[in-house]
Amino acid sequence: MRGADAKRCVSRADALRLAGLACASGACAWLASGLAGCGEAASEGYQGPTLTPGTLTIISSINWPPFVISEDGADKGLGVSVCNTIGEELGLDLDALSCETDAEVYSALSAGKADLGGVIAREDEVPEGFAPSESIMPCNISLVSKGELRENDLGDLDVPETQILAIDHPVVREWIESTFTDLKVTYKEDPLAILNAVRAGTVPFCVLTRPEALYYLNSVYTTLTEGMLVVTGERFTFVTLEENRELIDAVDGVIVGLEDSGEIASLEAMWFGTQLMSD
Numbered sequence: 001m002r003g004a005d006a007k008r009c010v011s012r013a014d015a016l017r018l019a020g021l022a023c024a025s026g027a028c029a030w031l032a033s034g035l036a037g038c039g040e041a042a043s044e045g046y047q048g049p050t051l052t053p054g055t056l057t058i059i060s061s062i063n064w065p066p067f068v069i070s071e072d073g074a075d076k077g078l079g080v081s082v083c084n085t086i087g088e089e090l091g092l093d094l095d096a097l098s099c100e101t102d103a104e105v106y107s108a109l110s111a112g113k114a115d116l117g118g119v120i121a122r123e124d125e126v127p128e129g130f131a132p133s134e135s136i137m138p139c140n141i142s143l144v145s146k147g148e149l150r151e152n153d154l155g156d157l158d159v160p161e162t163q164i165l166a167i168d169h170p171v172v173r174e175w176i177e178s179t180f181t182d183l184k185v186t187y188k189e190d191p192l193a194i195l196n197a198v199r200a201g202t203v204p205f206c207v208l209t210r211p212e213a214l215y216y217l218n219s220v221y222t223t224l225t226e227g228m229l230v231v232t233g234e235r236f237t238f239v240t241l242e243e244n245r246e247l248i249d250a251v252d253g254v255i256v257g258l259e260d261s262g263e264i265a266s267l268e269a270m271w272f273g274t275q276l277m278s279d
Helices: 011-017 078-089 102-110 153-156 171-181 191-200 210-219 243-263 265-270
Strands: 055-060 070-071 074-075 092-096 118-122 130-132 141-145 162-165 186-190 207-211 225-230 235-241
Touching: 011 207, 011 225, 055 078, 055 102, 070 235, 078 092, 078 243, 078 265, 092 243, 102 118, 102 235, 118 243, 130 243, 141 191, 162 191, 171 186, 171 207, 191 207, 191 210, 207 210, 207 235, 210 225, 210 265, 243 265
Parallel strands: 055 092, 055 118, 162 186, 162 207
Antiparallel strands: 070 074, 118 235, 130 235, 141 207, 141 225
16 A cells, blocks of 8 residues: 555666666556466366456555566566465466555455455455455564664654655554654655665655565665664455455465465565564
């Protein structure tokens, strides 16, 4: 779930270029290209109802790194890997759709335009009439700085003379507004501009959603650190109509298998340099 109604998708090449490293830019092709690589549906697999027999249609509002990354004309990323694996494990071809907000995800499910929706939300945020899958991973808040931050530090910084940058995300706004009184906060859509300001020393720290923070810290901004973790209860999960429990049960089986096999931990280590499930 991204702030306001904005859709943000940045390629790894864009990230490196904007961070000051030489690399050609790329654009997100999540909607145009879908998720490739499933091939023909397996002869054995999930036999329950889907909108199109033999096909699993997933619509997602999660269109930014590390969940979706456009590189060399193809989409990859943590979310892409999870969606591909679910389709393969259920023996279904995958049809990937993109939207900009969680409201559009739920609308598409209600209108019968998708089987599953990918969202980042707290469990109590899932509307009535919809069923969430097992949590794939937590998606909390990170305060990024050049060193460790403590609760006392935040109190000392809560003065009008101090300015920070934060990603424009409703959960980030909620936490900031409940934590600070006088601190001046500027919200932006571009995490790279935010992180550049921290690296340059323009602001003492910034606030990002944790998956994107750890992704950029692991891949680009290696001189910065996660100064503080804020647990919010947000999580990457799939949702479907309550009446479609058979499908969500099948998806849960795949997710549990990914956890038990260590595949989720491997994905987290690859994209974040650490594991999130222990949060």
